[in-house]
Amino acid sequence: MFELFSDIYADRGNRFTRMDARAKLFAAAATLAAVIAAPGPALPIAVWTLCVMALLSIRIGVKMIALRMTPAISMAAVLLAVNMFMLGVTPVVQVTIGGWTLNVMKEGLHQGGLLAARVVGATGVLLFLGFTTPAHRIFAALRWYGAxxxxxxxxxxxxxxxxxxxxxxxxxxxxxxxxxxxxxxxxxxxxxxxxxxxxxxxxxxxxxxxxxxxxxRGYSGNTVMGPLPPLVKTDAAAALVWAACVLSALGAVWRLGI
Amino acid sequence: MKLFSRHIYSHPLLCKEGIQGRFLTPPAPPLEKGRKCIFLFFSFLLACVVFPPPAHAMHIADGILPMKWAAFWYLLAIPVVAVGLRTYRRESERSLRFRPLAGLVGAAVFVVSCMPIPIPFTGTCSHPAGTGLAAILLGPWMAAVVGSIALALQALFLAHGGLTTLGANLFSMGVVGAFTGYGVFRAGRGVGLSLFASAFLAGMISDWATYATTSLELALALHGDGSVFSLFLAVLTAFVPTQLPLGIMEGFVTAYALRFLSERWPDFPFAGSARIESSIILPVALAALLVIGGIYVAEAPVGGYMGVDDKVIGKFASEAGKKPLRFLLNVEGDLGLFLFLLAGAAGGFAGGYFYRSLSIKKENKAGKDV
Structure with a gap:
C-alpha cells in the first residue's frame, strides 16, 4: 500500500518534484480545463503523451503508470460501449451475438472515443501531479488557494x-x-x-x-498551521507559460475541429 | 505488502502440468487484418464490461463530466461539506477529544474502504465504499467531510476519481451514500432490528444508492439527444455485475465490523443512535428537490414541456367550447411547472412533517383528551 500511494515517489529529488506545489496545481487545473473542453481527441491524447513522457523521464515505471490508468480506462471502456450502441442514428458496424444484432453508431462511437480520450488525458495530468507532489505540499497549496x-x-x-x-x-x-x-x-x-x-x-x-x-504538549483546541513559504517566481512563470500554451493549443484545436 | 494485491483465481485445469499451452483442436484459419482488429476491439470492450477489473468504477474519472455538470454537482455537495465542517468545529470546541477522534476514524474508514473483498460472480476483488460505516460512526455530515478527504486523496494519489468530478463523486458517495446509510440504520434500529441487521442493510443500501446516483450523474451528463432514463438504465445495468454483489458484501463487512466493535466497546456512542436533528431535514429535502429539478430540465423535450393549462384544462375547455382568458399572472413554461412541483413538494413535506400533530391526540394537564 505504501508504494501504491503515488506521493512516495514525490520524495525523490528531480526537476518536477522541486517545483512549487502551487504552480503545479495551477498548471494542472488549466490543463484539466483544456482537456475537458477539447472538441476532439487530439489535445487529450497529446497531454497524456506529454505527462507519461515526463513521468518516464523521472523513472516512474511503466507498470505503475499502467496500474494507475486501469480504473480510468475500465470506466472509459464502459462508457464507450454504452455510447456507441445507444447514441446516434448512423450505423457503421453490425455485430451479431447469439442472434442479437447490435449496431455500432457513428455518433456514439465519436462521442465515446472523445470521452475515453478525455479520461485518459485527465488521468495523465492527475498522475503527473500525484507522482511529483507530496501530500503535505498539496494540502498547503490548497490552503494558499483558500480551502x-x-x-x-x-x-x-x-x-x-x-x-x-x-x-x-x-x-x-x-x-x-x-x-x-x-x-x-x-x-x-x-x-x-x-x-x-x-x-x-x-x-x-x-x-x-x-x-x-x-x-x-499544551494542546488547547487550536492546531497551529505554519506560514507558507514564498512563491518561487520562476516556477510561477513556468506554470503561467504552460497554462498559456495549453489554452492556445485548445484554441487551435477548436479552430481545426480535431 | 499483500493487503491490496488482487486475488488471482486461475482455472485449475490450466495450472495442471502438461495441459497448459497445448491445443487439442486444429487452429482456426487466420482472420483478415480488419476483422481481427474489430474482433480484438470488441473482445476488449466485452471484457471490460462483463469482467471489469477491481471495481473502482464507482468514482467518475476526470474528463467524463462536462464543465457545467461538474460545477452543478460541486454546488450541491459543497453546502453539505460546509455543514459538516461546522459540526466538526462545534464538536471540537465542545470536546478536545473530537479532533484526533475524527482524524483517526476518518483514516480507519479510508483503510477499510481500501480492503479487498471478493466479488463472487466476477472472480475479482473490489473495495467497499465505507460511507455507510462512516455515517453510522460519525454522523452523515461528518461522513461527507471524511468522504471529501478520502475522495481527494484517492484522486490525487491513487488516480481513482478526479478533481473536476470530485463534486459528483462526493455527492453520490459522501452525501447520498452517507445519508442513505444513516437513514437506513436509524430506521432499522427504530423498527427493532438488531445491530447486525441494521448495519447490514445500511452498508448494502448505501452502496447501491451510491452507484445508482453515479449512474444518474453519468446519464444526466451524457444523454445527448437521447433519453436520460434509458441511458441511466444502461449504465446501471453495466455496473450490476460488480456493484450488486459488492453491495451485499459491503453490507456484511459493515455488519461484522460494527458487531465486533460493539462487543469490544458495548457503550460506544454510534452516531446512528443519536436523535435526528430537525436541521438535517430541510437541506436534504432541498438537495433532493434540486436533483429532481436538474433531471427535469435535462429531460425537457425540444421546445419545452407543454403546460398543465394547455395539456389538461385547455383540452376540456375547448371540448366544452370555451375560449381561454388571459392570465392574470403570466408564468409560463418550465419555470411555472417547476414552481408547481416545488409547491407540491413543499406541501407534501409540510403534511408529512406535521402529520404527528394532526394524528396524535394532545392531552391537557388533567390527562384528558383535548
Missing part, C-alpha cells in the same frame, strides 16, 4: 493516520491469512468484517492516546 483551514487540518490528520492504521491492518490481515481466514467467500467476508472492526477499535484507542499526548 477551509479546518478541512485542510482534518485532511492532514487523516492522511497521517492512514499509514499507522495500514501498518496495523496489514499485520492483522497477514495473521488472518496464515490462519486460513480468507478461504472461501463466506469466511473471507467474515474475516474482512473482523479486520475492519479491529481497525476501527485500534483507531479509537489510538485517538484516545493521541489526545492525551496532545494535551500533555
Amino acid at each position: 477551509p483551514e479546518t478541512w485542510v487540518e482534518l485532511a492532514i490528520s487523516v492522511y497521517r493516520h492512514i499509514f499507522t492504521l495500514i501498518d496495523a491492518a496489514s499485520d492483522m490481515y497477514s495473521a488472518q491469512r496464515v490462519r486460513l481466514g480468507y478461504t472461501g467467500a463466506r469466511r473471507a467476508v467474515g474475516s474482512a468484517g473482523v479486520l475492519a472492526g479491529s481497525v476501527l477499535l485500534r483507531s479509537l484507542e489510538q485517538a484516545s492516546r493521541t489526545h492525551e499526548a496532545m494535551v500533555a
Whole structure:
C-alpha cells in the first residue's frame, strides 16, 4: 500500500518534484480545463503523451503508470460501449451475438472515443501531479488557494493516520491469512468484517492516546498551521507559460475541429 | 505488502502440468487484418464490461463530466461539506477529544474502504465504499467531510476519481451514500432490528444508492439527444455485475465490523443512535428537490414541456367550447411547472412533517383528551 500511494515517489529529488506545489496545481487545473473542453481527441491524447513522457523521464515505471490508468480506462471502456450502441442514428458496424444484432453508431462511437480520450488525458495530468507532489505540499497549496483551514487540518490528520492504521491492518490481515481466514467467500467476508472492526477499535484507542499526548504538549483546541513559504517566481512563470500554451493549443484545436 | 494485491483465481485445469499451452483442436484459419482488429476491439470492450477489473468504477474519472455538470454537482455537495465542517468545529470546541477522534476514524474508514473483498460472480476483488460505516460512526455530515478527504486523496494519489468530478463523486458517495446509510440504520434500529441487521442493510443500501446516483450523474451528463432514463438504465445495468454483489458484501463487512466493535466497546456512542436533528431535514429535502429539478430540465423535450393549462384544462375547455382568458399572472413554461412541483413538494413535506400533530391526540394537564 505504501508504494501504491503515488506521493512516495514525490520524495525523490528531480526537476518536477522541486517545483512549487502551487504552480503545479495551477498548471494542472488549466490543463484539466483544456482537456475537458477539447472538441476532439487530439489535445487529450497529446497531454497524456506529454505527462507519461515526463513521468518516464523521472523513472516512474511503466507498470505503475499502467496500474494507475486501469480504473480510468475500465470506466472509459464502459462508457464507450454504452455510447456507441445507444447514441446516434448512423450505423457503421453490425455485430451479431447469439442472434442479437447490435449496431455500432457513428455518433456514439465519436462521442465515446472523445470521452475515453478525455479520461485518459485527465488521468495523465492527475498522475503527473500525484507522482511529483507530496501530500503535505498539496494540502498547503490548497490552503494558499483558500480551502477551509479546518478541512485542510482534518485532511492532514487523516492522511497521517492512514499509514499507522495500514501498518496495523496489514499485520492483522497477514495473521488472518496464515490462519486460513480468507478461504472461501463466506469466511473471507467474515474475516474482512473482523479486520475492519479491529481497525476501527485500534483507531479509537489510538485517538484516545493521541489526545492525551496532545494535551500533555499544551494542546488547547487550536492546531497551529505554519506560514507558507514564498512563491518561487520562476516556477510561477513556468506554470503561467504552460497554462498559456495549453489554452492556445485548445484554441487551435477548436479552430481545426480535431 | 499483500493487503491490496488482487486475488488471482486461475482455472485449475490450466495450472495442471502438461495441459497448459497445448491445443487439442486444429487452429482456426487466420482472420483478415480488419476483422481481427474489430474482433480484438470488441473482445476488449466485452471484457471490460462483463469482467471489469477491481471495481473502482464507482468514482467518475476526470474528463467524463462536462464543465457545467461538474460545477452543478460541486454546488450541491459543497453546502453539505460546509455543514459538516461546522459540526466538526462545534464538536471540537465542545470536546478536545473530537479532533484526533475524527482524524483517526476518518483514516480507519479510508483503510477499510481500501480492503479487498471478493466479488463472487466476477472472480475479482473490489473495495467497499465505507460511507455507510462512516455515517453510522460519525454522523452523515461528518461522513461527507471524511468522504471529501478520502475522495481527494484517492484522486490525487491513487488516480481513482478526479478533481473536476470530485463534486459528483462526493455527492453520490459522501452525501447520498452517507445519508442513505444513516437513514437506513436509524430506521432499522427504530423498527427493532438488531445491530447486525441494521448495519447490514445500511452498508448494502448505501452502496447501491451510491452507484445508482453515479449512474444518474453519468446519464444526466451524457444523454445527448437521447433519453436520460434509458441511458441511466444502461449504465446501471453495466455496473450490476460488480456493484450488486459488492453491495451485499459491503453490507456484511459493515455488519461484522460494527458487531465486533460493539462487543469490544458495548457503550460506544454510534452516531446512528443519536436523535435526528430537525436541521438535517430541510437541506436534504432541498438537495433532493434540486436533483429532481436538474433531471427535469435535462429531460425537457425540444421546445419545452407543454403546460398543465394547455395539456389538461385547455383540452376540456375547448371540448366544452370555451375560449381561454388571459392570465392574470403570466408564468409560463418550465419555470411555472417547476414552481408547481416545488409547491407540491413543499406541501407534501409540510403534511408529512406535521402529520404527528394532526394524528396524535394532545392531552391537557388533567390527562384528558383535548
